[in-house]
Amino acid sequence: MATMTDVAKAAGVSRATASYALRGDPRISPATANKVRRAAASLNYTTNLSARSLRSGRSGVIGVAIFELDKPYPSEMSAAISREAARHGLETIVQQTSNSKEREISILRKVTSQLCDGTIFSPGNVSPEEITALYGGKPMILLDDISDDPLFDCVFTPCEAGAEAAIRHLYEVGCRNIGVLGVDYRILLDDSQATSVSGRRLAGALKAFDDLNINVDERNFVHTLWDMEHARATMHRLVDSGRMFDGLFCLTDTVALGALRGLADRGVRVPDDMAVIGFDGINEGEYSIPSLTTIETDLDDLAKKAIELLSFRLDVANGDVPEGTDLSTRRLTADFRLIERESTRR
Amino acid sequence: MATMTDVAKAAGVSRATASYALRGDPRISPATANKVRRAAASLNYTTNLSARSLRSGRSGVIGVAIFELDKPYPSEMSAAISREAARHGLETIVQQTSNSKEREISILRKVTSQLCDGTIFSPGNVSPEEITALYGGKPMILLDDISDDPLFDCVFTPCEAGAEAAIRHLYEVGCRNIGVLGVDYRILLDDSQATSVSGRRLAGALKAFDDLNINVDERNFVHTLWDMEHARATMHRLVDSGRMFDGLFCLTDTVALGALRGLADRGVRVPDDMAVIGFDGINEGEYSIPSLTTIETDLDDLAKKAIELLSFRLDVANGDVPEGTDLSTRRLTADFRLIERESTRR
């Protein structure tokens, strides 16, 4: 592998000049710059990222750390962030935390805070306070931070407004006995859960019930883990117990797809017997039978906002920001839209 | 951030001793090693990966580069590799090539060959010869390399055997007029495509047709892009054109799920009118309506084989391998199994 020294030698200039030239520093004359670029190209030169990063503290790489790579929503989100970062000239590396605190810590300490100029992190088991001890002072953007003390910039999914829209939609298509699947009603009693994704989606749903004068009690809220298998089994139990709703708001699309399958297993027709709406907008929902009405989180918007926040912090870290710029943490919320499909069409 | 120097100072030893101690070198006395470890812990010390990597050429991080992060199959595969790597004490970073040659090159040059000790790469548009020029001499394992000249170790998906099993299964459930969806029959004419994933799945299907004495011609092979949208539209056109099969082998599960939806749109009942089988074994296939019979690639086995090959090359690079070990490139094939579900149950 050719080094900067090789390039400098081939171009007949000093290492410093070669370095400046390759990074487009205006101090280098166009003629020299060209000479250097040609030399670099002919030697198939690439800057050694470790060396650059060690010396300058910058690598041009950002990290994304999410729960699971093999679930539709987080993987679509990572892909969107990765695309948006590329538009800003940033390489993205993705890691899965596997929902384990140990893995989160390991990723934060070993990779993210070391190789990456900044990180977009979906915290699961690690508190912002703990992150502070691990992140090495590098820019960090949180996804759906649940702490109320904003230590880091954060992008939120549109939980409240989205959940509210979901319930309203079910109401508009005629549902009056609406169930909510995927949340334990008791989290309302736990303050620390109130700002979690479940908590905020539940809050949005409750607000809609209230506005629409629909009476609900804990029996309208059915707990299940957020995967297809549990959602399916939960619907089996629900139907077998004789409890029925005419509309069902599932806290995620994955839950909704599992529920659809569980209802089909028991001969409950969707949307005729029960209208079903999900949340997230994963690709699969468009092709399920019936296709899934959902609250789609605008992942391109979410990615844009996350990268915008991160870019700003990167600029701050590089000193590329005018004196007196407001540096206080910011919290943005991604857009959403209701996508009406067959599962609520009636 | 605490450095090695800080740790050494706090422990009252030299930097070298501290370095040895932290990496468990037996030359350091247990007492000293303990002292150093305590100092490191209290300072919340982490080795600087850039520095380690620059000096020793090793980082403990491996790279995975795949087509798309937001498609079920590649993302499940990345997750499996990531899990398996963790079992070997390796951190994994994942990047998406977005099926673009430019991105593949950029990833290989900028990140993978720099930060990573080795790479597991699913090549799309870049030839093994081109990889050679880019990969910086670091260990590289290919996934489904299509070149016949094995420059790199490779793990294959079980295309031929899997496709053969798929056709046989359709035959066993009574299908005699079997279509294959997702492959252009003309690729048989193009030698360079013969060893591609499509080419090998097609070859397996043809072998089964031959063994079973089923006559097929080009009309049995229907081309479509490998996504749900195109598969669905293709099925619409097929049904509308009056062409029908009693069994359909879809080259991927994504294609199969799109086909299922397209058939439902046209009132074709699965499995009664047409039995459908996919290939890959993505999670969604278990919950679709009807659930999808498929040839499941054993991703844990694939991951195990890929990491095994990579670990071996890593050991070779570190000189941890006895004199005279066979260093020739190896090519392994992942296991598969037939999962019978509703889409062929009749």
Added chain:
DNA sequence: TTGAAAGCGCTAACAT
């Protein structure tokens, strides 16, 4: 068993 010292490849302050 431990320490001193060199240097991986690069960037940036300083000098020319």
Added chain:
DNA sequence: ATGTTAGCGCTTTCAA
């Protein structure tokens, strides 16, 4: 406009 030089944090000979 270009060159000289120091040093980022670590590992690894070599010497003690």
